Amino acid sequence: MNTKITNTQNQAVSTSFTQEKIELIKKHFFPNNATNAEMEYCLNIANKYNLDPFLKQIFFVPRRAQVEVNGKKEWVDKIDPLVGRDGFLAIAHKTGKFGGIRSYSEIKQFPRLNNGKWEYIQDLVAVCEVHRTDSDKAFVVEVAYNEYVQKKASGEATSFWTTKPDTMLKKVAESQALRKAFNLSGLYSAEEMGVGMTESSDIIIDVEACQNNTHENKKKVDFSQNFSQSNATTFSEDEREVLLSLGLEVKNEDGYYWIVGNTYGLNEKIKQLGYRFHPEKKTWWKQIGNVA
Structure with missing residues (x-):
């Protein structure tokens, strides 16, 4: 049985989630302090792209974000929908036009502006190629470690970027390439936003920040x-x-x-x-x- 979710503009949005499943999602996949508006927004994104949080295709993650209020910038807590690599792949497969994906990493000479002068430095670079069955050319994305490494307030890399830099960087490249190939604007991966994931695709977050x-x-x-x-x-x-x-x-x-x-x-x-x-x-x- 289908149900409907009403967004903040009181527009009814159809969803394949049953009411029972919606209640389970709210119980197990949202932090206690999530507002109704945040949950409705996240569930609408999941429904729009047919992503299932139970299959670890999409996550609803608390994070700090800077917004402008009355002309002043303030830090606020918000819940964002983040898509896992499996989620991007699921969207690609459902189009019927996914032709394959290839990713690899290598050490490359990379340009960087230093004290007003451009110079080449060595950096870890991940490359991802996504193919569509209706295109002769691959959609290619390159990302460099120094551009995407997530750091702590101390300036040190977070634990996931310290222990698994190659894996994390490839996931960023894969997410961006899939997004580019299938025009998935507005969706971001957990790795791009500094959220780690285990080998079994369980998301790792700051529990104290999300548990009320x-x-x-x-x-x-x-x-x-x-x-x-x-x-x-x-x-x-x-x-x-x-x-x-x-x-x-x-x-x-x-x-x-x-x-x-x-x-x-x-x-x-x-x-x-x-x-x-x-x-x-x-x-x-x-x-x-x-x-x-």
């Missing part, structure tokens, strides 16, 4: 502890405190522990507690008495 956690006695949790191996038969106070620190609770039902709450951005931490994701119930679970 009101638990008064937050404590720092050492996730190197092997919780999944220690308390399988009983739900310990330590595990309860860990979940509370993440803004989550657990219920005991039919011989299983089920996670209750907004799990946005917490996949890796929940996995370390020994829970598995249930694809039908769309929540995390662990069997009582079994080691996960």
Whole structure:
């Protein structure tokens, strides 16, 4: 059954998401402080390009952005829809005109303006070629490391750009080439916006920035502890405190522990507690008495 999402201009937009799925998306893929307007906007973008957050094709990510208010620039928190590489590929495939993609990286001489003079420097460059079945020429994009590396306030590269610079740069090139080949203006990849992703396409964000956690006695949790191996038969106070620190609770039902709450951005931490994701119930679970 189809439903409709109403945007901020009160225009009805058809969507293939059922009302039940919309509620699940709001629960698991948006931070707690997301406004109705932000959720409607993000869901409309997902619907426009037929992208499914459950398939990790699109993410709804909190970030800081600079906007102009009454002639003054201010920093605000906003939720942006970011598309994963798989999302761009899904859009390309659905056109029926996707002819293939090739990406590689190399060290190249790259021009840079230094103190008013142009000079060549060595830099890591990723190249991506996207082919369409209705074009003889490939759509080619080159991106240089120094132009796209995401840095911390200290000036150091973020962990993902430090440990996987080649992978991150290729993803930027692939996203830009697919966007160029299929005229996907207005969509940006997670890598372009400084958001990291794991090998399994789970997004890595600053949890404290997106979790509206009101638990008064937050404590720092050492996730190197092997919780999944220690308390399988009983739900310990330590595990309860860990979940509370993440803004989550657990219920005991039919011989299983089920996670209750907004799990946005917490996949890796929940996995370390020994829970598995249930694809039908769309929540995390662990069997009582079994080691996960």
